[in-house]
Each structure stands twice: as C-alpha cells, then as structure tokens.
Amino acid sequence: MNTPAPAPLSFRVSSNGGATIATVTGEVDMHTSPRLRAALLDLAAKSSGPLLIDLSACSHMDSSGVGTMVFLKREIERRLRKLYLVGLQPRVRGVFEITNLDRFFNIVRTVEEALTP
C-alpha cells in the first residue's frame, strides 16, 4: 500500500446556554483517538457546565474511541458535571449498543435535547 494520508479528524468548540459543545468530524480510531482524548481532556479542564460531544459528523468510531469517551465521562463526573453524546450516526451508536455502553452514557439526538431541563 502507498503511504497513507493522515486520518481525517477535526475538532471544533462552541458554547450554547452555559454548555460547552465539542463537535467531532471524521473518523476516530487507534490513530486519531490519542489526539482526540488529549483535546477533550484539555477542554474538560478549561470549561465549565455540561459538556456535549456532537458526533453527528463522526462517521467511524472503534473501541479506542469508545474508550476515550469512557475516560472522558469519568473525568467530567469527577468534576461533578454532565457529559452528553449528541447525534450519533447509526453505525457509531451501534458500537455503544454492542458494548452495552449506551446505558452508561447520556445519549441524545440533538443539542437542544441535552439542554432542555
């Protein structure tokens, strides 16, 4: 195989109603998850209020990505905050269901759903 292009993954931060929203675009795997984990943990340390991870533009997530989300949830809850996973594509949601972790996370369809009391 030829030399591969860098795995496509981008990360954008915004805020809405006191919540911090991290939008993840691209594919999360063994190659990209360490970078994502570092960015999300940094964001967890620097933000306050609920943290929403918008995964609606995340087309692939493997066990390393799921592990990153477990790690992040632990970190957020240690800070007495709430973590939401938003807008998971069926393929990504399936990974959480297969591993029974859909019960462990707050999974919502939209940002508005997470922000509604």
Added chain:
Amino acid sequence: MSASTALHLEFSSDPANLPAVRSQMRDWCRTHQWEEKQTGEIVLALDEAITNVIRHGYHGEPGHPILLDAEMVDTPGDGPTAELRLRDFGQQVDPEQICGRDLCDVRPGGLGVHIIRAMTSGIEYRKAEGGGMLAILRKHRDHTAVPDAERRENS
C-alpha cells in the same frame, strides 16, 4: 489485488494505515453486494482486529508487516461467507487466552475482541507457522450484529 473476487493487502503496523485499509475493505464489500449495515460491521471488525495486532502482536511498534486476504467462500450449511485472513509476524499468544472483558465492568480498553465477535459470525485465532498469528474472521451473508442487551433478553 486480483481483479476478480479476492482482496490482498500488505501494509505496516502503523495506525495511520487504518483509514486506507478500511476504505479498501469497504469497496470490496460493496463490490460483493454486502448491505451497507453489514459492510460497516465487516469494516469495524477488521479495524478492531488490526488494532489488536498492532497493540498486542507488535506492542504498538510501527513498521512491522501485516497481510490481509479477503474472499467470498461458500461454506456448506452457511452459504456465501466473507472470509478475512489477517496474518502478522508478531508475538504469538495462546488462542484460548484471547477473550474480551466482562461488559459490566465499565472502563476503557478490552472491548475489541467483544466487538469483533458481535460483528462477525465467528473469529478463529491460530498460531501461524513461522511465527505470529493468523486471525480468520467470517461473516455469513445473513449475519447482522445484535446489541448485547438484546442478546441477553433473547437468551
């Protein structure tokens, strides 16, 4: 790579290769008319198997060889089946010792083998002649992954 039915890839144990391998596997599945959901499951199972090779077989070191062969086979009693053979030359382990962790134990790590088993009809590990491991993933044409909770409710 054969122009007919088989896929053959040789790549190194660099995680940066994963997107390209997934892309070629996805194309192969579409060529063989797997449904989109099943294609995603095959691609994810392969991704996890390669991740395990890099992490455990090669201890995270890049630059070591990995070979992938995929073909459609007709298994008696099971019909058309995708068979993926993943060969590495890393550390050998007892196939009996390869197992996922209990899903009730929520923590990062240890989910890959569980995901592979859910996404495929079965996976077989063998110690390969000359060193390394051979993993054979099979998915029957009528197989789709079932969430763990649903499996437990139906068992």
